[in-house]
Amino acid sequence: MAFSANLFHVCCLIFFAFFFTNPIKCVDGEGPLPALFVFGDSILDVGNNNYINTTTQFQANWSPYGETFFKSPTGRPCDGRLISDFIAEFANLSLIPAFFEIGTDKFLHGVNFASSGSGCLVETNRGIVIDLQTQLTHFNEVVELLVNKLGSQQSQQLLTDAVYMFSTGSNDYAFPYLTNPKKFPFPKEQFSEMVLGNFTAILQAIYNKGGRKFIIFTLPPEGCSPGGRAFNAQIGGKSGFNVSIEACCGTGAFKGINSCGGKRQVKDYELCKNVTDYVFFDASHPTETANQQFAQLLWNGTTDVIAPHNLKSFFQL
Numbered sequence: 001m002a003f004s005a006n007l008f009h010v011c012c013l014i015f016f017a018f019f020f021t022n023p024i025k026c027v028d029g030e031g032p033l034p035a036l037f038v039f040g041d042s043i044l045d046v047g048n049n050n051y052i053n054t055t056t057q058f059q060a061n062w063s064p065y066g067e068t069f070f071k072s073p074t075g076r077p078c079d080g081r082l083i084s085d086f087i088a089e090f091a092n093l094s095l096i097p098a099f100f101e102i103g104t105d106k107f108l109h110g111v112n113f114a115s116s117g118s119g120c121l122v123e124t125n126r127g128i129v130i131d132l133q134t135q136l137t138h139f140n141e142v143v144e145l146l147v148n149k150l151g152s153q154q155s156q157q158l159l160t161d162a163v164y165m166f167s168t169g170s171n172d173y174a175f176p177y178l179t180n181p182k183k184f185p186f187p188k189e190q191f192s193e194m195v196l197g198n199f200t201a202i203l204q205a206i207y208n209k210g211g212r213k214f215i216i217f218t219l220p221p222e223g224c225s226p227g228g229r230a231f232n233a234q235i236g237g238k239s240g241f242n243v244s245i246e247a248c249c250g251t252g253a254f255k256g257i258n259s260c261g262g263k264r265q266v267k268d269y270e271l272c273k274n275v276t277d278y279v280f281f282d283a284s285h286p287t288e289t290a291n292q293q294f295a296q297l298l299w300n301g302t303t304d305v306i307a308p309h310n311l312k313s314f315f316q317l
């Protein structure tokens, strides 16, 4: 636990799980498992970007991605499972499929809409990612399928009992703002309001469809990953991982150049031997081992980590 709490603070990940008063009575005890709908960026992308016209910068569907758990690449920017995969597992759900990979019989326990590189704003990496607004459009298509399949009352119940997970925002700040702040067209505060305003509108739209249980992660754009410049080297020893600063896969200082697998701009890369010793798999994405630790904290964590509910009680609400 000491490790997890440390890693948690190091990475400045903030989790909120909140629950709106539910107008429909929850199913007690042996009721159906709640669905899990997942939105956002690369922290949660399980392969949606395999299906769109994008660049390899925002894809990871080649070896050695996926090698630890899946034994082959899936599109997840990780050696194995993501936080949402573990949460589904803890909740006794099967893996939540990517929106583009599912057949219409597979969406009853949720769908993953996340897209690497995306942000809250449609301008963020426009044209080469699935922005959050489009992810909402995809969600609305799924809602229609659910209504057709289950009828309006049962689909309403499913949407109200479901858990909605988001990781978004960091790409909005990372790309335009940090790459060239002088040229950025808005004052910083106005920009934050725009990002938050758009995110709030998405949450409101899901609320209007019946959604009540929301989990939101925010991960600041730099300083946490080997690709970030401001990483504080001190924390390494406390984390319980043998190598917490350097990425497992990539090249350059701390393997901070995101060349894992040699399909992006830079072709050279090295791969570590013991991936479970590492926090980061590539320059900006955690290893499966780190994701498992995060997920465990979210699931069982006390209120200093996740509030007002941990996910175990959240899924059972």
Ligand SMILES: *[C@@H]1O[C@H](CO)[C@@H](O)[C@H](O)[C@H]1NC(C)=O
Pocket: 053
């Ligand atoms: C994909 O994007 C490239 C570059 O923008 C474009 O030239 C190409 O026509 C697009 N392909 C499809 C199938 O949309």
Ligand SMILES: *[C@@H]1O[C@H](CO)[C@@H](O)[C@H](O)[C@H]1NC(C)=O
Pocket: 090, 091, 092, 315
């Ligand atoms: C998952 O299944 C196990 C074994 O049946 C059960 O003990 C546990 O309570 C279930 N967890 C949830 C969150 O439903």
Ligand SMILES: *[C@@H]1O[C@H](CO)[C@@H](O)[C@H](O)[C@H]1NC(C)=O
Pocket: 121, 122, 123, 193, 194, 195, 196, 197, 198, 201
């Ligand atoms: C959403 O973002 C757009 C830019 O993409 C901006 O013009 C608009 O004002 C934002 N909406 C809200 C409610 O903040």
Ligand SMILES: *[C@@H]1O[C@H](CO)[C@@H](O)[C@H](O)[C@H]1NC(C)=O
Pocket: 240, 241, 242, 276, 277
């Ligand atoms: C760290 O490395 C040491 C020696 O190389 C090894 O014995 C130990 O198991 C490693 N720790 C972890 C957490 O893998």
